[in-house]
Amino acid sequence: MAEAIELKAWDRQRTGKGGARQVRREGRVPGIIYGDKQDPQNIALETKAIAMQLQTGHFQSTIFMLDVDGAKTRVIPRGVQLDPVRDFPIHVDFMRLGKDALVVVDVPVHFLNEADSPGLKRGGVLNIVRHDIPVRCPADTIPEFFEVDLTGQEIGDSIHISSIALPEGVTPTITDRDFTVATIVGRAAEEEAAPTETEGEEAGAEGAEGATAEGDDEKDAGKEEKK
Secondary structure, three states: OOOOEEEEEEEOOOOHHHHHHHHHHOOEEEEEEEEOOEEEEEEEEEHHHHHHHHOOOOHHHOOEEEEEOOEEEEEEEEEEEEOOOOOOEEEEEEEEOOOOOEEEEEEEEEEEOHHHOHHHHOOOEEEEOOOEEEEEEEHHHOOOOEEEEOOOOOOOOEEEHHHOOOOOOOEEOOOOOOOEEEEEEOHHHHHHHOOOHHHHHHHHHHHHHHHHHHHHHHHHHHHHHHO
């Protein structure tokens, strides 16, 4: 079961742009709690506390217990607005979580045993298609991460979602295909895909020589006509 992290919050009576600016001047972040068939509630939170949680990298897949003036509400973040210049939080949306609530979250993927992959040993490259996998699951059982074992993987192999063991009750939001999570590709294939600078220069030189030759032929043809 996911352990809820407690955050202190305050009820916010004044709304609108003016109210939000006042909250920010006090060193807090304006926010809102909605969902679970209840009226939205405007709140304010400590800016430092929110900034610290954002640094974890999984803020929007973490369950929080908001202590709003003594009343506790279980929530999950559903949106964060950041200042475009200074990159600090300026507004946070939280969704209430009722009993047996289902949520959609992005769960990170961890790749294990790269040293045991013959393809990587021979110079192959791990091409990660999805660093996170979007899933639907009970709020109380959000996985921290998914593990992908690279043991035995060769160049040309692909890892699909069907090869990852998902906990009970956890399902991908993409259901119409067995999507790719990662592949192992050869370095030679990557190098062939992009021409080198030398090849580009040679091609340019050949083009210039061809253009000069054509130009000389046209000049010679013109002289013959005059004669």
